[in-house]
Amino acid sequence: MIEASLRARGPYSLRLSIRLGSDATRIAANGRLRAVYEIDGRLEIAEVGQGADGTLLVRAPSQEVVERVRFALGIDDDHSDFLARFSRDPFLGLTVRRFKGLRPLRCATVTQALLRALCGQLITARRAREIERRIVRAATPSLDGLHAAPTPATFARFSPAELRALGLGGPRASALVRLCRTLDLERLRGESTEAAAARLVRESRIGPWSVGVVCLEGLGRYERGLVGDLGLVKLLARLRGRRVEGWETAELLEPYGEWAGLASVYMLAGLKQGTLGVPERLAA
Structure with missing residues (x-):
């Protein structure tokens, strides 16, 4: 059994990132993740927690599983540029500042x-x-x-x-x-x-x-936004005071360029937590 200590590039919160992350392949609970991976035809289970200093503690049967965990958590994909560019964004800024350690949890395949x-x-x-x-x-x-x-x-x-x-x-x-x-x-x-x-x-x-x-x-790419997501449709309809079509949500994401996918994740988090602003360009 391997016990590895990993550090994320840039801000990272395991608790935030694995919230609602449970599925048939993994269990996310109490700020910890337990997940199974198939390695050369055999199944191996990894357990992950995060220390007070931000270190991620991974317990797994093999180094290959540790590498799978690295990818699933996205800890090598630093989003500091996203945080710096949009922390004062009128619409998304408060959400970015409050949830700066959030990164989307990835599927094993x-x-x-x-x-x-x-x-x-x-x-x-x-x-x-x-x-x-x-x-x-x-x-x-x-x-x-x-x-x-x-x-x-x-x-x-x-x-x-x-x-x-x-x-x-x-x-x-x-x-x-x-x-x-x-x-x-x-x-x-x-x-x-x-x-x-x-x-x-x-x-x-x-x-x-x-x-x-x-x-x-x-x-594990951040460029493509969730155009047409039902949550974003509801958000845009609320902002515009009318029914909107899925394709119109592209306007929500357009200002975030190559970070549109990650912006989608933050928008949905902000929608749930009530931390989004109302930019004038979307209020019409």
Whole structure:
């Protein structure tokens, strides 16, 4: 068993970043994370906590699992530039200052992030997570109650009808099976964000929001915002006092440029906590 002490590049709060992060592959509770990873066909569990000095303490069976944890937490992807640029932003500034240690928790595989995106289309987050859990638990092996993250091979052996029976809508089930049979999703981590996004949107069921989810939680990229997210739709509707369409949320994210994906995460956090301002450009 390895016990590793890790330091994040830039501000990082494990408690903030893993909040609501539990799924079929991991449990986040009391500021600690317990997650399973598949390494060369075997399952290994890592446990992570954070000391008062900010050091992340990882306990895992192998160094490979420690590296998987590094990626999942995003601790090597310093977002200090985002904090410096937008800490005084009229809309997002208070949220940025209050939650500066927040980074999105990543899935163990790109395939799981794609499943999450397809499950989450046009339904509540709670219902989407229920469907995702059910599918992962039915599809992958487990260790001590935690299931391995799916890979393309996992869903390539399923039929769309089998996934529909588990709760994933027909066209989305077909899209997942088709992509897993025709594309090595895990290799997208080696592609540029633009190239990966371009490949994904060739599939008719993959739109801007789904690409944003895969980029943030599967590839670990901050450039692509969650355009069309239901939370952002509600936020923009509240700001404008009228019903808005999903595509209009791109205007919320446009000022944040290459940080649009991370800005999405902070906006959703600010929406829940009531820490967002009302910029004049969005009030009309």
